[in-house]
Each structure stands twice: as C-alpha cells, then as structure tokens.
Amino acid sequence: MALPQSSKVNYGGDYNPEQWPTEVWDKDYEAFDAAHIDTLTVGVFDWALLQPAENTYDLDVLQDILDRAHAEGRQVCLATATGGMPPWLATDYPEVNRVDFDGRKHKYGQRHNACHSSPVYRRLAAALAGKIAERYGDHPAVFAWHVNNEYGGFGGACYCENCEKEFRIWLKDKYGTLERLNEAWYTTFWSHRFTDWDQIVAPSILTEHWRSQDHTAFQGITLDYYRFTTDNMLRTYREEKEALRKFSDLPVTTNFMGAYRPLDYHRWAEHLDFASWDNYPPDERSAPRMALQHDLMRGLKDGQPFWVMEQTPSTTASRVANPIKRPGILGLWSWQSVAHGADAVLYFQMRQGRGACEKYHGAVLNHSGRLDTRTFLEAAQLGKEFKALGGATLGLRTPARVAVLFDWDSWWAVEMSDGPNREVRYMDVMVRYYTALWEAGADVDVVPVTAALDKYDVVVAPLLHMLKDDIATKLHAVAERGGTVISSVLSGRVDVDDQAFLDVVPGPLKDLFGIRIDEIDARPADEPNPVRVGEVESEGTLVFDIIAAHTAEVVATYGADFYAGSPAVTRNNYGAGDAWFVGTILDQTGTDAVIRSAIERHGLIGPFADVPLLEHTRRGNVEFLLNHGCEPAELTAHVSGTDLVTGAAVVEGQPVTLEPNGVLVLQRGSENVGE
Numbered sequence: 001m002a003l004p005q006s007s008k009v010n011y012g013g014d015y016n017p018e019q020w021p022t023e024v025w026d027k028d029y030e031a032f033d034a035a036h037i038d039t040l041t042v043g044v045f046d047w048a049l050l051q052p053a054e055n056t057y058d059l060d061v062l063q064d065i066l067d068r069a070h071a072e073g074r075q076v077c078l079a080t081a082t083g084g085m086p087p088w089l090a091t092d093y094p095e096v097n098r099v100d101f102d103g104r105k106h107k108y109g110q111r112h113n114a115c116h117s118s119p120v121y122r123r124l125a126a127a128l129a130g131k132i133a134e135r136y137g138d139h140p141a142v143f144a145w146h147v148n149n150e151y152g153g154f155g156g157a158c159y160c161e162n163c164e165k166e167f168r169i170w171l172k173d174k175y176g177t178l179e180r181l182n183e184a185w186y187t188t189f190w191s192h193r194f195t196d197w198d199q200i201v202a203p204s205i206l207t208e209h210w211r212s213q214d215h216t217a218f219q220g221i222t223l224d225y226y227r228f229t230t231d232n233m234l235r236t237y238r239e240e241k242e243a244l245r246k247f248s249d250l251p252v253t254t255n256f257m258g259a260y261r262p263l264d265y266h267r268w269a270e271h272l273d274f275a276s277w278d279n280y281p282p283d284e285r286s287a288p289r290m291a292l293q294h295d296l297m298r299g300l301k302d303g304q305p306f307w308v309m310e311q312t313p314s315t316t317a318s319r320v321a322n323p324i325k326r327p328g329i330l331g332l333w334s335w336q337s338v339a340h341g342a343d344a345v346l347y348f349q350m351r352q353g354r355g356a357c358e359k360y361h362g363a364v365l366n367h368s369g370r371l372d373t374r375t376f377l378e379a380a381q382l383g384k385e386f387k388a389l390g391g392a393t394l395g396l397r398t399p400a401r402v403a404v405l406f407d408w409d410s411w412w413a414v415e416m417s418d419g420p421n422r423e424v425r426y427m428d429v430m431v432r433y434y435t436a437l438w439e440a441g442a443d444v445d446v447v448p449v450t451a452a453l454d455k456y457d458v459v460v461a462p463l464l465h466m467l468k469d470d471i472a473t474k475l476h477a478v479a480e481r482g483g484t485v486i487s488s489v490l491s492g493r494v495d496v497d498d499q500a501f502l503d504v505v506p507g508p509l510k511d512l513f514g515i516r517i518d519e520i521d522a523r524p525a526d527e528p529n530p531v532r533v534g535e536v537e538s539e540g541t542l543v544f545d546i547i548a549a550h551t552a553e554v555v556a557t558y559g560a561d562f563y564a565g566s567p568a569v570t571r572n573n574y575g576a577g578d579a580w581f582v583g584t585i586l587d588q589t590g591t592d593a594v595i596r597s598a599i600e601r602h603g604l605i606g607p608f609a610d611v612p613l614l615e616h617t618r619r620g621n622v623e624f625l626l627n628h629g630c631e632p633a634e635l636t637a638h639v640s641g642t643d644l645v646t647g648a649a650v651v652e653g654q655p656v657t658l659e660p661n662g663v664l665v666l667q668r669g670s671e672n673v674g675e
Contacts, residue, residue: 003273003305004251004274006039006075006344009342009343010307010343011038011344011346012032012040012350013037013310013346013347013348014041014350015028015042015349015351016350016351019353022064024351028365032350034371035379035383036383036386036387037364038075039075039077039344040074040075040350041309041346042076042077043065043078043080043132044081044083044149045083045149046061046079047084047086048087048088050131050132051086052088053088054089057128059131059132062136066136066141070141074141075141075142075143077143077145078136078142078146079146079147079148080125080128080145080146080240081128082125082147082240083111084111084112084113085113090107095115096114096120098113098158099159100159101159101204103204103205115158115162116158116235116236117162117165117166118162119162122235122239126236126239127243129241130243130244133145133243133244137247137250145252145253146255147241148236150256151237151254151256152229152262152263156229156263157226157229157262159202164200167200167228168198168200170231170232171197172197174224181194185224185497186497187218190217203218203222208222213416214415219413219417219498220497223409223416223498226264227267230267231267251273253309254272255309255310256268256276256278258277258278258293259296259406259430261408261411264409265296266300266408266448266450272300274306275297275301275304276297276308278308278309278311279293279310279311279337280310280316281333284326287336287615288438289434290336290337291336291340291615291617292434292438294336294342295340298340298398299406299445299446299447299448302451303397303398303445305394305396306343307342307346308345308346309346310348311345312347312362313325313330313362313375313378314362314363315361316362317359317362327374327661328378328660328661330378330379330382331385331663332626332627332628332662332663335624335626338389338619341398343393343394343395345382347379348361348363349364351365351369352365364379385645388644388645388646392667393622396619396621398443398445399443400445401443401455401602401604402437402442402456402457403446403459403460404430404433404434404446404460405447405459405460405461405464405471406446406448407466409496410463410464410466411463413466413498417465420490420521420522421522421523421542423525423542424463424543432588432591433460433462433486433488433595435592436591436596437460437595440592440606441605441607441608441609441616449464452474453474453477456483457483458485458598458599458604459484459485460486461485462582463491464488464492465490465491465493466496467496467501467508468495468496472492472508475509475579476511476575480575482576482577484577484578484580484599485512485577485580486579486580486582486594486595488581488582488585489545489583491509492508504516504518505517505518505520506581511574513552513570513580513581514551514574515550515570515572515581516547516548517545517548519546520544521543522544525542527541528541528587529559529560530558530560531557531569531590532557533569533590533594533597534556536589536590538591538593540583540587541587542584543585544558546563546566547566547568547583549567552567552571552572553571555567555570555571555597556590558584568583568584569594580594580598607638608625608635612629613628613629614629615628622667622668623666623668625656625666626658626664629660630660632662633657633662634655636653636656637653637654638652639652639668639669640652640668641667641668641669643665644667645665
C-alpha cells in the first residue's frame with residue numbers, strides 16, 4: 001500500500017470542529033485558506049460522541065465535518081476515534097481499566113486508559129472502526145486512516161489478570177515448552193523454575209521488580225513482557241485495521257512517538273501502510289536528536305517517506321516548563337522533517353481548545369482566533385513555501401551510505417541490567433554517535449538489526465548489547481567486502497534471551513574487532529578518564545573496557561587509573577575493510593574524531609562539515625541546507641541548481657548566505673540521483 005495520494009507536501013493538522021459551533025468553522029476555513037492548509041486529521045477522540053452507549057451509534061456527528069472539509073477542498077485523515085475510551089465502557093465493563101506497574105487498578109480517567117488484553121475493549125474498538133469505515137470509507141474527503149492515537153502513552157503496559165493470561169498464551173506460542181522457557185529465563189537462579197504455565201505472573205513492582213521498571217531480578221522475564229506488550233497493542237491495531245479493510249482500501253497508519261522506549265516499533269513496521277510520528281523535541285538544542293528520529297521513522301518502511309502527524313506550532317503544555325518556539329524555528333524544524341523524508345507536516349492542533357489539560361497547548365489559531373499573531377503568520381509563511389515546493393520532493397528517498405543500527409531489545413537490556421553502570425542511557429549514546437555523523441554531513445539510514453546491510457559503506461552500531469538473528473554474520477560481511485563497522489562498549493555481550501555469551505567479550509564479534517575484553521570498569525559520571533584520539537583531547541565516562549588488542553591497531557588509550565596506556569579505541573583490518581571499537585562512552589569531541597576518521601576513507605564527509613550547526617542532507621536530486629546556528633552561515637555553493645522555494649538560480653562556486661534558521665532547498669541541475 002502506497003502513501004496517501006497528494007500533489008504536494010500535506011500541510012495542516014489535528015482539527016476538532018465538534019468542539020465548536022458552526023460559525024467558528026467559517027472563521028477556521030478562512031484561516032486555513034490564508035495559511036494554505038490542505039489536510040485535516042479528524043475524530044481522534046470522538047468515541048464518546050460517536051457511540052454514546054454500547055448498542056447506540058451516532059455517526060452523523062462526522063457527516064457535516066467531512067462534507068464541509070470536502071466542500072472547502074481539504075483532504076481528511078479520518079481517525080477510528082479509539083484514542084480514548086468513553087466513560088460508559090469503563091463503567092459497564094470494569095475489566096477494561098488498566099492495572100499499573102505498582103499493582104493499582106485504575107478507574108476511569110485520562111486517556112491511554114484501556115487494557116489491550118480485554119476482549120470487550122478489543123471487540124468494541126474494532127467494531128467502531130468498522131462502523132466508521134462502512135459509513136465514510138467512500139467519502140470524497142477521506143484519503144487516509146488514523147488508528148487509535150500514540151499507543152502506549154503513560155507507560156503503556158497493563159499488569160491485570162487478563163494480561164497475565166494473554167502473556168502465558170504468548171509465551172506458549174514463543175517457547176512451546178516450559179523446559180525451553182526455563183532455559184531462556186535462567187530460572188535455576190533463585191529457585192525460579194516454573195512447572196506450570198499458570199505460575200507465571202506479570203513482572204511488576206509486586207513481583208520481580210524493585211524501585212523501578214529498570215530494576216528487575218530476571219531480565220529475561222521483563223524483556224519478554226516488553227515484547228509481549230508491543231505485540232499485544234499491535235494486535236488491537238491490526239484488529240482495527242482489519243475492520244477498516246472490510247470497507248476501505250485507503251492507506252492506514254497510527255502515530256508513533258519517535259524513539260519511544262516502551263514499544264518496539266520495528267515489530268509494527270510491516271503492518272503500517274505508511275509510518276507517521278509526533279515530533280515534540282525536549283529543547284531547542286535537539287536538531288540532531290530530531291534528525292535521528294526522522295531517520296528512524298523513515299527506516300521503519302525501508303526508506304519510504306513518512307508523515308509528521310503532530311508537532312506544535314508554538315508550545316507544548318505537558319512539561320514542567322513549556323518554552324515557546326523562537327522566531328523562525330517552526331519553519332526550520334518543519335523543513336528539517338521534509339529534508340529527512342517527510343511527505344506531510346501536520347500540527348497538533350489547528351485551533352486552541354478552551355478547557356482541560358491542553359488548553360494552553362499551542363495551536364495555529366490561538367484562543368482569540370486572530371490571523372496576525374506571530375505563530376499564525378509563521379505557519380502561513382510555511383504553507384506558502386510548501387505550496388511553492390509543490391510535489392518536487394514527494395516520494396524521493398535518501399541515498400544513504402551509512403546505516404545506524406537501532407535495536408529496542410538492546411535498549412531494554414542495557415538499561416535494565418544490573419551492572420556495570422545504570423547511568424548508561426541508550427538514547428544518549430545513540431544521539432552522540434548520530435550527532436557526529438550529522439555534523440560530518442553524512443546521509444544516514446537508521447535501521448533495525450534485521451535490515452539488509454549490503455548497500456552501506458559504513459555501519460554504526462553503538463551499544464549493540466544483544467546479538468540476535470544473523471547480525472554478527474552481516475557485520476562481518478560488511479567489513480569483508482571493504483566496508484567499515486563501528487561499535488562500542490557493552491556490545492556483543494548477550495544473546496536473544498539476554499544471557500551472556502560463554503566466550504571472551506565481545507563474543508561473536510571478537511574476531512571482527514580483533515580484541516579481547518576480560519574486565520570492564522565502571523565509575524560515576526563525575527569520574528572521567530582522559531582519552532586522546534589523534535590530536536583530539538577527550539574524555540570517556542561511566543564504563544571502561546580494559547582491552548587486549550590482538551590483531552587490532554590501538555587508536556586511542558586511557559590516560560588514568562591502573563589501565564592507563566591500555567587501548568580505549570581500536571581499529572582492526574578485516575577482509576578488505578575495517579572495524580572500529582570504542583571501549584568507553586566518549587564525549588562528543590572524541591566521538592566526532594572517531595567517526596570522521598572512520599568515514600573519511602569512504603568519502604562520506606560532506607562539503608559543509610566544518611560549518612557549525614549547518615545541516616546538509618539529500619532526497620533524490622534535491623539537497624537541503626539548514627542553518628541551526630544563531631549567526632549567518634557564509635557558504636560557497638557546491639553544486640548548481642534552483643532554489644525550489646524562491647525559484648532563484650544557484651551557481652556552483654558562488655557565495656551563498658543562509659541567515660539564522662534559514663533553509664535552502666536546492667534541486668540540482670539535470671542530475672537525477674537516488675529516486
């Protein structure tokens with residue numbers, strides 16, 4: 001199934017006209033015209049309106065909304081309305097209410113409030129999706145489906161008796177026998193050997209955990225519960241999608257949350273027609289982190305473009321402090337998403353609500369509805385730019401020669417491990433390595449360990465703690481044919497069951513890297529160890545592999561402690577290529593030095609790698625330059641072409657100035673690379 005059909009980057013967002021009288025709709029559409037808004041997401045939280053009782057449906061609520069959208073020339077991504085269940089469902093069927101990690105049975109409230117193991121919830125959610133599709137699947141305004149909303153929010157998992165029953169079924173399907181399960185979970189430890197499936201309960205604060213979800217006595221049990229929770233929510237998504245398919249062939253998605261730890265989105269990928277996600281960065285220094293997550297979403301569907309389903313035009317409302325987007329940031333970050341593969345840029349929300357917890361969440365139209373606010377004017381300017389762009393970038397892919405491996409199992413395993421250091425955070429390390437590639441100007445795909453790696457010259461796999469499937473074989477093959485592999489401390493430690501390899505570290509990767517690790521030191525964050533990488537002075541923190549280099553060349557050494565002078569970074573010739581191993585959590589300066597040294601021989605350092613905060617990436621024959629700095633960037637054009645936003649000609653070798661937050665969208669002359 002392809003992406004929704006469109007002639008340009010879809011632009012608009014979450015619209016809730018059911019909250020407003022029709023005279024407000026008139027003002028809304030005048031504003032949409034002024035801002036070149038062409039796409040609306042409708043009905044995400046309308047379950048209580050559309051089904052006021054179990055056997056009563058009132059789908060007429062949507063009729064005027066969809067008719068008006070069509071009359072105004074807007075396309076609608078129609079939701080299945082199951083983003084939050086109605087009060088009557090929780091009252092009539094208390095089993096649908098979740099039990100949290102602390103063992104508390106919830107009553108009705110908030111959202112993400114249903115147990116996905118509940119047969120009642122599953123039946124009624126799928127039934128509502130089917131009713132909506134039957135009624136509106138052929139409506140001329142509808143061009144895509146939006147199932148549920150942000151699965152797994154607020155922790156996601158449920159620990160009720162229904163979930164325990166479903167967990168046991170899931171385990172039987174996975175392991176077949178209790179003997180295999182006991183082996184995988186290492187249950188001879190602490191007298192945990194199970195002799196009946198009914199003895200297995202959900203791992204929570206009442207059972208295997210203490211202090212937090214990261215503190216578990218049995219990593220295997222907890223790891224499988226994460227996997228089960230992912231599959232359990234995926235099942236309800238698939239049931240709603242199947243209900244839609246009975247009446248409609250339009251593309252189906254659900255909005256993810258980027259690098260969201262509780263759910264393994266790679267397990268969902270094949271069931272999406274197109275990927276979409278909600279981009280709410282934590283601060284204004286998040287450009288590389290956002291780029292990583294865009295690439296992660298693009299990687300879900302093997303490089304297919306994706307949608308940004310939500311972003312705020314101004315401010316969020318859910319954090320302790322909610323800073324507003326500074327002037328120009330809305331356009332810069334929106335263009336960044338297009339640069340990394342977005343074919344839609346949408347907002348939450350179109351009009352600011354009057355009440356409840358999101359009344360101060362930003363919107364294209366604030367409470368006054370004025371069209372002369374800075375937020376609206378910037379949104380309208382971006383709409384004008386997307387209109388000028390037209391369909392020039394639609395469907396274009398990123399011709400990446402670098403792959404970053406992203407693995408939820410390794411994420412979970414690293415952060416729930418007792419030892420060596422609980423301060424190691426998977427995403428912090430991933431962002432550090434990605435930032436080094438981003439600053440070097442390398443185009444990157446972020447892919448799962450199951451992905452084919454044949455087309456990549458460089459594969460970066462930090463914290464590849466768990467080696468599963470054939471990933472070790474594939475990494476050897478990358479180096480064998482002349483490519484470069486880069487990995488780090490805590491990699492190659494455990495198998496798919498989170499059991500340590502009975503081998504020297506890094507286990508099946510030891511020959512690839514040409515090293516042996518017998519000991520690993522761990523220190524608090526305020527006890528770094530100096531590491532000199534070439535001419536670069538840097539520091540390692542948190543964990544320190546004490547490395548014996550066999551066939552590997554020593555690139556950098558530790559400067560302190562009893563292992564001072566021993567290898568901290570190594571490079572091993574393997575086949576026609578090489579493999580780099582970084583034995584500590586290097587700071588950004590050291591990581592940059594390693595990455596640039598490793599990718600330089602492949603010619604992957606971009607033309608603007610030495611311009612601070614200047615992002616350069618490509619889609620097909622279109623190149624994007626984005627200035628994330630606070631000062632103008634004085635550049636020399638590296639190719640000739642046309643600025644797709646302004647229509648101006650750009651000539652190779654001539655000077656180009658990008659103002660702070662400035663963007664250049666350059667279509668190269670007659671060259672056509674990477675469809």
